[in-house]
Structure formats: structure tokens, C-alpha cells
Amino acid sequence: MAITIAASSETDYVExxxxxxDARARAIATAERLFxxxxxxxxxxxxxxxxxxxxxxSFYFHFPRGKAQLAEEAIDQYVAxxxxxxRNISAGTAGDALNFxxxxxxxxxxxxxxxxxxxxxxMQNLANELPALDAELTKRVARGFxxxxxxxxxxxxxxxxTPARASSTAAALVAALEGARTIARLERTPAIFEAxxxxxxxxxxxxxx
Amino acid sequence: MAITIAASSETDYVExxxxxxDARARAIATAERLFxxxxxxxxxxxxxxxxxxxxxxSFYFHFPRGKAQLAEEAIDQYVAxxxxxxRNISAGTAGDALNFxxxxxxxxxxxxxxxxxxxxxxMQNLANELPALDAELTKRVARGFxxxxxxxxxxxxxxxxTPARASSTAAALVAALEGARTIARLERTPAIFEAxxxxxxxxxxxxxx
DNA sequence: CCCTTTCTATGGTGATCGCCATAGTATGGC
DNA sequence: GCCATACTATGGCGATCACCATAGAAAGGG
Numbered sequence: 001m002a003i004t005i006a007a008s009s010e011t012d013y014v015e016x017x018x019x020x021x022d023a024r025a026r027a028i029a030t031a032e033r034l035f036x037x038x039x040x041x042x043x044x045x046x047x048x049x050x051x052x053x054x055x056x057x058s059f060y061f062h063f064p065r066g067k068a069q070l071a072e073e074a075i076d077q078y079v080a081x082x083x084x085x086x087r088n089i090s091a092g093t094a095g096d097a098l099n100f101x102x103x104x105x106x107x108x109x110x111x112x113x114x115x116x117x118x119x120x121x122x123m124q125n126l127a128n129e130l131p132a133l134d135a136e137l138t139k140r141v142a143r144g145f146x147x148x149x150x151x152x153x154x155x156x157x158x159x160x161x162t163p164a165r166a167s168s169t170a171a172a173l174v175a176a177l178e179g180a181r182t183i184a185r186l187e188r189t190p191a192i193f194e195a196x197x198x199x200x201x202x203x204x205x206x207x208x209x
Numbered sequence: 210m211a212i213t214i215a216a217s218s219e220t221d222y223v224e225x226x227x228x229x230x231d232a233r234a235r236a237i238a239t240a241e242r243l244f245x246x247x248x249x250x251x252x253x254x255x256x257x258x259x260x261x262x263x264x265x266x267s268f269y270f271h272f273p274r275g276k277a278q279l280a281e282e283a284i285d286q287y288v289a290x291x292x293x294x295x296r297n298i299s300a301g302t303a304g305d306a307l308n309f310x311x312x313x314x315x316x317x318x319x320x321x322x323x324x325x326x327x328x329x330x331x332m333q334n335l336a337n338e339l340p341a342l343d344a345e346l347t348k349r350v351a352r353g354f355x356x357x358x359x360x361x362x363x364x365x366x367x368x369x370x371t372p373a374r375a376s377s378t379a380a381a382l383v384a385a386l387e388g389a390r391t392i393a394r395l396e397r398t399p400a401i402f403e404a405x406x407x408x409x410x411x412x413x414x415x416x417x418x
Numbered sequence: 419c420c421c422t423t424t425c426t427a428t429g430g431t432g433a434t435c436g437c438c439a440t441a442g443t444a445t446g447g448c
Numbered sequence: 449g450c451c452a453t454a455c456t457a458t459g460g461c462g463a464t465c466a467c468c469a470t471a472g473a474a475a476g477g478g
Contacts (some may be wrong), residue, residue: 037339037340039250039338039372041248042250042338056261120336123391127391127392127394127395128248128329128391128394130246130394130395131246131251132247132248138395160253165407168403169404171392172385172393172404172408174388175389175401175404175405176384176385176388178387179384179385179386179388179389179391181385182336182387185337185339186354191380192384195384196380196381199377199378199381203411
């Protein structure tokens with residue numbers, strides 16, 4: 001998969017020597033972490049370089065287009081991971097809409113607890129600083145939401161939902177998840193995820209069929 | 210209400226001359242607008258002062274504690290306005306949960322369309338930059354969510370919901386609203402609000418009784 | 419051996435950040 | 449007329465911002 005990531009990057013080294021260090025990958029991972037905690041503008045390159053332990057001198061060798069490119073690669077990685085998680089849950093709850101939804105809430109809540117409620121959603125953080133983003137980065141953020149929603153909608157269709165209902169339910173679920181992240185960070189409690197789960201149970205218990 | 214705002218501010222001038230200009234109020238309004246569009250860190254004091262037309266020299270006269278104080282007053286104003294809107298909708302749909310929810314979605318969607326999808330939620334934007342905020346500001350953001358949610362929960366209790374169900378439903382609604390804002394900004398479409406409305410209709414049409 | 423390629427080090431660019439000290443004008447109360 | 453208060457203007461503080469130019473080390477391929 002390292003090949004896939006390198007191919008999605010725009011800096012494709014035309015058949016050169018193999019990478020010697022992991023400084024590049026560590027910079028991306030650190031950027032993803034800090035962008036999620038602090039936001040895009042509030043995170044300086046200095047901090048990213050320091051915390052990733054990467055050498056200061058080679059940053060623009062690895063990322064010729066600077067901070068924007070770093071953010072692009074970070075979000076590609078983030079979206080890929082998020083989609084993998086959703087696919088995984090979907091596969092484990094095939095045909096069962098309620099279980100699927102509950103499992104998603106549980107997983108996201110657990111992730112927040114694990115980070116002591118420090119991590120936000122990278123897509124959301126970037127979306128809240130749109131004027132600071134160039135067109136390419138904005139496009140990737142938007143695509144991240146579209147792709148995430150599509151995974152969810154696909155599952156609902158597999159549960160017998162009409163395509164229209166699957167889409168709107170998926171969109172609503174994704175929106176609720178994003179909002180829940182924000183609120184959970186402030187309250188430092190997974191309570192909001194439990195509230196969403198309860199509402200979901202009521203919904204399906206009464207409306208399903 | 211000007212007195213209320215001045216009293217909530219920490220810089221209470223002990224019985225001096227009345228205000229002579231509206232530079233202070235304009236600075237707060239401009240800060241609210243820019244923080245909603247660009248975020249907190251990404252918005253510089255220079256820009257706020259310029260766009261508000263306020264004189265550069267008197268900023269720290271009006272806001273001795275600087276940017277943090279400006280943000281506190283901006284969010285107080287934002288939360289107060291938001292609560293007023295919610296109360297208003299609640300009063301107009303007393304006893305009718307479905308209508309209440311639909312009206313909220315419509316109102317928020319219209320607000321986003323009116324701003325050409327540029328405005329985010331101030332509370333959410335600040336919540337995504339928590340490490341840059343001091344304790345006081347963080348507290349006010351968190352309180353904004355609690356208070357908003359309570360207004361909604363109160364309405365649901367007025368519709369015969371049990372307190373527990375009213376609370377969880379209100380929390381879920383607020384979360385969905387926040388997420389919808391983020392997504393609408395990216396898609397530049399009120400579609401997500403309509404999706405939420407549809408899901409709400411299905412929910413009540415089948416579960417309510 | 420040399421050359422290409424990968425990667426690092428140093429040091430600085432100009433711009434902007436939030437903040438503040440100093441000084442000055444305007445205006446109403448007394 | 450005097451003085452306190454309300455407000456503005458100027459200029460610069462040190463720090464940090466993203467970015468880059470120059471130089472060179474390390475290492476595998478020919």
C-alpha cells in the first residue's frame with residue numbers, strides 16, 4: 001500500500017533510488033495528528049517538523065509544494081483509513097441497518113475516548129478553514145465526505161432501503177457523526193454518541209419494516 | 210439589551226461617560242463574522258480592525274485582554290442570537306415536535322443559503338481549535354451547546370416526551386445540525402438539511418403516537 | 419572512479435502575528 | 449478654565465509564519 005500512497009502523491013520520483021528514511025511518512029502522520037487537534041492554520045510547519053523528529057532541512061525536498069501538499073497527503077491518508085473502518089463495519093453487519101449504525105457510533109466513540117477527546121475529524125477541521133485552503137485541497141475534503149457517505153448508503157441499500165432513502169439516511173448519519181465529534185470534544189464525554197444510538201434504536205424499533 | 214451585553218463584559222466602566230462611537234460593537238460583529246468564515250487563528254486582529262472600519266489605535270482600549278476577550282464577547286452575542294432563534298421557533302410550534310424540527314432545519318438552511326454557504330457555526334469553529342483557546346473561552350463555547358440543547362429539550366418535553374427521551378433527542382438534533390453546517394459549506398447546497406428533514410419525517414410518521 | 423539521486427544542515431527572506439508604550443485629541447461634568 | 453474620561457494615532461516590540469537558496473553528505477549504479 002505504500003506504493004498506492006506514493007502514486008496518489010504528485011511527487012512521483014521517476015524510477016530513482018528507494019526511500020532511505022521514513023521521515024516523509026512520519027511528517028504526514030504528525031501533520032494529520034496536529035491538524036486534527038489544533039486545526040490547519042494553528043499548526044505551524046515548525047511544530048510538525050519538530051514533533052515528527054524529521055530533519056528541518058529536508059522538508060521542501062519531500063514536499064515541494066509546502067504545507068498545502070502536506071495537508072493533501074494527510075487527508076488522503078485520513079480518508080482512506082476512515083473508509084476502511086466503515087467498510088469493515090459494513091461487512092460485519094451485512095443486511096442489518098440498526099446493528100451497522102450502532103457499531104459505527106460505538107467505534108467513533110471509542111476512538112474519541114482513546115484520544116482523551118483531543119482528536120477532531122480532519123475533514124471537518126479543514127472544512128472550517130475553507131478560505132485558507134486552495135482548490136485542490138478543498139476538493140479532496142469534499143470528496144472525503146462524498147465517499148464516506150456512499151459507503152454508508154451502500155450498506156443501507158443492502159438492507160433493502162430504496163436508493164433515495166438510503167442516501168438521505170446515510171447523509172443524516174454522517175452529519176450526526178460530525179456534529180457528535182465536535183460536541184464530544186467539548187463535553188469530554190461519549191454521552192452524545194449514546195444519545196444518537198438511543199434515537200437510532202427508537203427510530204428503527206418503530207419505523208422499520 | 211446593550212446594557213446586558215455591557216454587563217456581561219468584564220470591562221465595566223465604573224460610571225463614566227457614555228459611549229461616543231460604535232467602534233466597539235462593530236469590532237465584535239466583524240470578529241464574529243470572520244471567525245465564522247475563516248476560524249479563530251486564521252483571522253488576524255489586523256483584518257478585523259480594517260474590515261470593521263475601527264481605528265487601529267484604540268483596540269486595546271476597548272478590549273484590554275486582546276483577541277481572547279474579543280472572541281468571548283463575539284460568542285456571547287452569537288449564542289444569545291442562536292438561543293433567541295430557537296426560542297422563537299419553539300414558541301411558534303408549541304406541542305408539535307415534527308413541525309419544530311422541520312422549522313429548525315428550514316431556518317438553518319435558509320441562513321446558510323443567505324450567506325452563500327460561507328458562514329460556519331462560531332461554536333463549532335472555536336471547538337475545532339480548542340488548544341488555542343483559554344479556559345474562559347472554552348467554557349463559554351461549551352455552555353453555548355448546553356444552553357442550545359436545553360431549549361430544544363424543553364420543547365420536546367412540552368410535546369410529551371419523557372425527560373430522558375427529550376434530552377437524547379435534543380442532543381441528537383443539535384449534533385446533526387452542526388454536522389449539516391459543515392457538509393453544507395462544502396457541498397454549497399442545502400441538500401443535507403433536506404435529507405435530515407426527510408429522515409425526521411420518517412421517524413415521526415412511523416414512531417410517533 | 420564518477421555520477422546521479424536521496425536526504426540533511428544552515429541561515430536567512432519578507433511578511434504577519436498579537437500586543438503594547440507613548441502621546442495626543444475630543445468632550446462632557448464641575 | 450480645569451480635569452477626568454473617552455477615544456485615536458503612531459510606531460515598534462519580539463516572535464513566528466511559510467518558504468527557499470546554497471551547500472554538502474551518504475550511498476548505490478554505471
